[in-house]
Amino acid sequence: MAIVSLNDAIRELVHDGDTVALEGFTHLIPHAAAHEVIRQRRRDLTLVRMTPDVIYDQLIGMGAARKLVFSWGGNPGVGSLHRLRDAVEHGWPAPLELEEHSHAGMAAAYAAGASNLPFGVLRGYRGGDLPARTRVARVTCPFTGEELAAVPAHRPDVGVVHAQRADRHGNVQLWGILGVQKEVVLASKRSIATVEEIVDELEPVPGAIVLPAWVVTAVAPAPGGAHPSYAHGYYDRDNEFYRAWDTISRERDGFVAWMKRHVLETADVEEYRASLVATVAA
Amino acid sequence: MTHTADEMMAVEAARRLDDGAVCFVGIGLPSLAANLARRTHAPGCVLIYESGTIGAKPEELPLSIGDGELAETADAVVSVPEMFAYWLQGERIDVGFLGAAQIDRHGNLNSTVIGDYDRPAVRLPGGGGAPEIALGVRDVFVMLRQSRRAFVDELDFTTSLGDNVRVVVTDLGVLEPRDGELTLVATHPGTSADAAVEATGWPLRVAGDVAETRPPSDEELRALRSLRTKGDA
Numbered sequence: 001m002a003i004v005s006l007n008d009a010i011r012e013l014v015h016d017g018d019t020v021a022l023e024g025f026t027h028l029i030p031h032a033a034a035h036e037v038i039r040q041r042r043r044d045l046t047l048v049r050m051t052p053d054v055i056y057d058q059l060i061g062m063g064a065a066r067k068l069v070f071s072w073g074g075n076p077g078v079g080s081l082h083r084l085r086d087a088v089e090h091g092w093p094a095p096l097e098l099e100e101h102s103h104a105g106m107a108a109a110y111a112a113g114a115s116n117l118p119f120g121v122l123r124g125y126r127g128g129d130l131p132a133r134t135r136v137a138r139v140t141c142p143f144t145g146e147e148l149a150a151v152p153a154h155r156p157d158v159g160v161v162h163a164q165r166a167d168r169h170g171n172v173q174l175w176g177i178l179g180v181q182k183e184v185v186l187a188s189k190r191s192i193a194t195v196e197e198i199v200d201e202l203e204p205v206p207g208a209i210v211l212p213a214w215v216v217t218a219v220a221p222a223p224g225g226a227h228p229s230y231a232h233g234y235y236d237r238d239n240e241f242y243r244a245w246d247t248i249s250r251e252r253d254g255f256v257a258w259m260k261r262h263v264l265e266t267a268d269v270e271e272y273r274a275s276l277v278a279t280v281a282a
Numbered sequence: 283m284t285h286t287a288d289e290m291m292a293v294e295a296a297r298r299l300d301d302g303a304v305c306f307v308g309i310g311l312p313s314l315a316a317n318l319a320r321r322t323h324a325p326g327c328v329l330i331y332e333s334g335t336i337g338a339k340p341e342e343l344p345l346s347i348g349d350g351e352l353a354e355t356a357d358a359v360v361s362v363p364e365m366f367a368y369w370l371q372g373e374r375i376d377v378g379f380l381g382a383a384q385i386d387r388h389g390n391l392n393s394t395v396i397g398d399y400d401r402p403a404v405r406l407p408g409g410g411g412a413p414e415i416a417l418g419v420r421d422v423f424v425m426l427r428q429s430r431r432a433f434v435d436e437l438d439f440t441t442s443l444g445d446n447v448r449v450v451v452t453d454l455g456v457l458e459p460r461d462g463e464l465t466l467v468a469t470h471p472g473t474s475a476d477a478a479v480e481a482t483g484w485p486l487r488v489a490g491d492v493a494e495t496r497p498p499s500d501e502e503l504r505a506l507r508s509l510r511t512k513g514d515a
Contacts (some may be wrong), residue, residue, distance in 0.1 A: 025362050026348020049440040050362070051410075074407030076346035077309050078460040081407075100394075103332065104414040111363045123371055124414045128390075133399060176353045177333045178361040207359055209468050229454040232350050237344045 002170045002213065006194060006220040006268065010036040013190045013217060014045075018157040021048035021188065022055060025179030026076060027232060029055050030162040032225030032269040033194050038062045039264060049158055050106045050180065051076070054228065054245050057083040058263070060096060061255050067097040069154075071106045076240050082249040092252065100134050105151045112153035112181045113187025125149040159188030162226045163211075164233060165202065165223075166195045171211035173202045176232025178209060185211055194222035196234050205233075222269045227276075285498045287427075287453035289506055290470050292318055294497040295425055295451045302326040305377045306370065306415055309347050311425045312379030314509060318344060323506045330375060332411045334360045343509050366411070369420045374380060380412055380417035380442065384434050387463050387484050389444025391416070392437040409441045409460075409489055416442035428452035428481040431502075435484045454478045456495065458489070466495040 013021060014037055022030050037045075046067040047056055053075055059065055061083030073084050087096040101109070108120030121139065125131045126149070161181045163174035172193045174181060185191045193216050202210065212221075225246045226227045228241035248258045261279075266272045285293075288311065295315035299305060301324040307316045317340065320327045329338045334349035337357030344352055353359050360369070369375060370417060382391035383406050393412060397403030416422055424447055426432055447464075450457040455469035455478050465487040466478050481488045500504070 026346050027350070027353075070408065072408050072410030073405075076348070078346075085405045086410065089402060093496075100408055102409050102413040103362070103411040104370065107363040107366045111367075122367070124413075126413075126417055127443045128413060129399070130394070130409060130413060175305050177335065177359060180362050182361065183363060230350055232353060233289065237313070237346065237349055242345065 009220045011220040017044045019046040021156040023184040027177040029229035031220035033176040057081040063093040069099040109151045109154040110183035114183040119150040156188040159184040159191045170219045172211040174265040175208035190217045194225045304328040378415040389447030394439040412442040422446045424450040430483040433482040470495045
């Protein structure tokens with residue numbers, strides 16, 4: 001598909017019932033892509049993400065998810081995710097099945113998926129109540145006899161990331177906090193990278209990684225598409241928005257009205273950004 | 283200078299970090315304590331945030347563990363799988379800070395649910411890095427405000443184990459494991475052992491030689507207050 005519109009990428013690659021992982025560990029969170037999933041009214045998704053923060057609060061609250069696979073679900077530095085909690089505690093707008101892991105387990109599961117292995121192995125899930133509540137098994141090291149944890153590999157139908165830029169061939173470059181961006185793209189059957197900009201040539205940047213065009217199914221321009229998270233070198237994290245989300249999301253009515261105004265009634269990331277500016281100015 | 287209970291907690295936790303300690307830091311009070319240590323007696327303290335930033339030296343306190351300033355000031359930035367596999371599981375980290383909603387007398391922590399797992403009264407964020415941090419670092423420091431709701435006889439859910447918990451710093455005092463059970467070893471100025479016992483949901487053991495914490499010095503308070511959280515006015 002190479003370089004396409006975000007609207008086309010979501011329409012062709014994300015289907016009802018898919019397992020979808022939108023990643024970005026506090027940085028480069030693909031909010032624009034999630035908004036497009038909400039606009040196109042996808043349903044019954046199994047959503048995978050280490051830190052289902054505001055981006056999954058929105059998807060869950062809008063009824064896109066059937067199941068959540070995760071390791072930490074909060075609004076970082078602020079508090080609870082009210083829509084996630086409402087779904088788990090009260091089944092609104094729909095019951096949400098949970099598969100809960102630790103960060104180390106999720107990371108190992110992505111790395112295993114990227115490596116085309118059936119499971120990831122780690123020294124983890126020892127004791128406590130989590131092992132009985134999730135998909136984990138014990139394996140014995142054939143060389144030392146040590147008992148270790150095995151987690152089934154993540155193999156999402158679709159992996160979605162945001163990145164700083166791509167070239168015209170669709171090679172994707174990202175830098176700063178790297179999260180599990182490379183792993184989720186390589187672990188997924190199909191992948192989408194939204195980018196801040198398309199450039200003629202990818203200048204080297206210290207610490208940057210490049211995802212070659214042939215491992216990314218679709219690249220879609222979405223400038224500002226990580227908001228309210230950030231894109232290192234392009235714009236900062238909107239900490240004020242994360243604080244404001246606590247109020248916006250607290251009650252069902254207020255949440256739905258906000259999503260209607262800023263996501264459903266906007267066509268793309270440009271209109272979304274403009275709608276936020278208009279609200280602040282009003 | 284007068285100080286708040288949170289400032290006392292941050293100062294007391296900071297004092298326990300050795301210069302040169304490699305320290306896994308979470309957001310909030312732990313980040314405050316670790317950055318205070320770096321600006322006072324432990325300039326060589328290495329701060330690691332689970333977002334993959336190793337040796338971060340933020341000027342302002344980050345709101346999230348992944349703020350851009352952490353990456354900009356870090357000695358190295360690694361991916362999340364590398365962070366947990368090579369660095370944490372690799373046993374390269376001395377101290378890990380943990381918080382929780384509940385703690386028991388053995389230092390086991392709950393950050394998963396209040397109530398039943400399948401029908402929770404309160405769904406908490408979950409373990410995140412805690413289960414492997416708790417067993418993967420040499421020393422676990424817990425920072426938690428003391429109350430009967432938090433210091434419970436029995437956890438609703440055990441998220442992480444207390445095997446490596448060396449100290450629990452609360453707003454009332456300091457608990458350390460003695461003979462396999464958390465024991466009050468110090469109280470902060472203006473509080474008492476009775477107050478700490480009253481704020482604990484199990485019969486709290488009190489050491490025979492309970493000490494009084496040294497109040498924050500002016501230097502410590504000035505350094506602490508110069509650490510503003512990003513985005514605060």
